[in-house]
Amino acid sequence: MVTEIQQVGELAQETREQYALVVRINTRWCDYDMLGHLNNVEYYRYFETAVLTLLHETDLDWQRDSVIPFAAENGCRFLRPVAVSGHVEVGVRISKLGNSSVRYEVAVFMPAQDLPSACGFFVHVFVNRASGQPATIPVSVRTHFAAQCDALTRGESRIVAHAQLLPTTLATGD
Numbered sequence: 001m002v003t004e005i006q007q008v009g010e011l012a013q014e015t016r017e018q019y020a021l022v023v024r025i026n027t028r029w030c031d032y033d034m035l036g037h038l039n040n041v042e043y044y045r046y047f048e049t050a051v052l053t054l055l056h057e058t059d060l061d062w063q064r065d066s067v068i069p070f071a072a073e074n075g076c077r078f079l080r081p082v083a084v085s086g087h088v089e090v091g092v093r094i095s096k097l098g099n100s101s102v103r104y105e106v107a108v109f110m111p112a113q114d115l116p117s118a119c120g121f122f123v124h125v126f127v128n129r130a131s132g133q134p135a136t137i138p139v140s141v142r143t144h145f146a147a148q149c150d151a152l153t154r155g156e157s158r159i160v161a162h163a164q165l166l167p168t169t170l171a172t173g174d
Contacts, residue, residue, distance in 0.1 A: 019091025020148040023050040038082035047106045050090035056164040058141040067135045069124035076120035100134040
């Protein structure tokens with residue numbers, strides 16, 4: 001049985017190459033506290049930004065599709081402080097792909113550091129937009145997620161220089 005201390009120790013030794021996608025995210029002055037450390041809430045923002053960058057690649061239409069992802073759970077292990085820098089790099093990989101849910105594992109890296117400053121997870125449950133009930137992950141999304149898993153199995157990792165978020169404008173009638 002793996003203890004919690006062993007799990008944290010293993011997470012602390014992971015590298016960018018263990019994540020299928022690494023997203024560069026620019027930091028802002030307001031991301032840091034008066035001690036020059038990253039505010040706790042920003043780790044979650046970075047996790048979500050990396051996950052949304054991955055979802056952006058699936059052509060999911062967040063405003064029109066009948067099945068959409070809903071954040072169900074997330075968590076973070078703080079391993080070492082993130083000091084003021086111009087950007088961080090966030091790794092994301094699929095750790096569990098279910099029928100209606102996906103669990104992502106994420107990690108925040110400082111630009112010049114090989115080991116993560118924080119590791120965490122993020123769970124999406126795909127739901128029917130109208131009913132709010134769990135629904136099967138759309139084929140295009142599942143296909144892209146499976147390709148990410150396959151690439152990581154082959155030891156392939158890729159870097160996205162700029163986060164790509166889903167559209168933020170309101171949908172208009174067609």
